[in-house]
Amino acid sequence: MDFSPTAQYGKNVRTIVKCVECNKPHVLYAHHKISEEEFCLLQSFLESIEYTCSVTFKGLSGLSSFRKESDVDINDDDKKENNDGDTDINGDNEKENNNGSDPVAELFKIVQINKKHTCTLAIEKPYFVTRIFPQICNVCGISEGLIQVENELSYCEECHAYTSQCN
Numbered sequence: 001m002d003f004s005p006t007a008q009y010g011k012n013v014r015t016i017v018k019c020v021e022c023n024k025p026h027v028l029y030a031h032h033k034i035s036e037e038e039f040c041l042l043q044s045f046l047e048s049i050e051y052t053c054s055v056t057f058k059g060l061s062g063l064s065s066f067r068k069e070s071d072v073d074i075n076d077d078d079k080k081e082n083n084d085g086d087t088d089i090n091g092d093n094e095k096e097n098n099n100g101s102d103p104v105a106e107l108f109k110i111v112q113i114n115k116k117h118t119c120t121l122a123i124e125k126p127y128f129v130t131r132i133f134p135q136i137c138n139v140c141g142i143s144e145g146l147i148q149v150e151n152e153l154s155y156c157e158e159c160h161a162y163t164s165q166c167n
């Protein structure tokens with residue numbers, strides 16, 4: 001898999017996912033432009049999960065484990081004692097369809113994420129190079145009180161003060 005996280009590939013997907021721990025955005029990449037339909041599916045999936053850095057969506061068999069739907073269907077209407085066998089089969093109440101392919105899993109055969117970017121690293125360059133995403137501090141990712149440094153990246157006041165000290 002020759003995957004290179006370029007700005008062009010980022011533009012093909014034109015969406016990001018934010019890490020819930022460090023609040024930094026991750027660009028999603030694809031080799032070719034995804035369709036409107038795929039985009040919508042992707043968006044709704046991303047909104048349904050809590051992403052953390054270094055998670056890729058590749059080859060996930062159980063994507064449903066990422067969904068944060070509150071599993072409150074407690075099936076205590078049936079006592080387990082009624083079961084003759086030892087194995088209680090409760091796979092029927094799962095919403096996912098195990099037959100055939102999960103459209104989201106299919107989508108992530110096309111769409112990729114740069115897992116090298118962890119919470120401690122700065123935000124990946126393509127986020128800024130594509131110029132299609134909101135301006136944020138390139139160090140910490142916040143979007144308020146930004147200072148634009150010449151033609152380069154944006155910093156928040158705090159990170160800007162910190163980096164100027166170092167120079």
Ligand SMILES: [Zn+2]
Pocket residue numbers: 019020021022023024052053118119120
């Ligand atoms: Zn993170």
Ligand SMILES: [Zn+2]
Pocket residue numbers: 137138139140141142155156157158159160
């Ligand atoms: Zn900052």
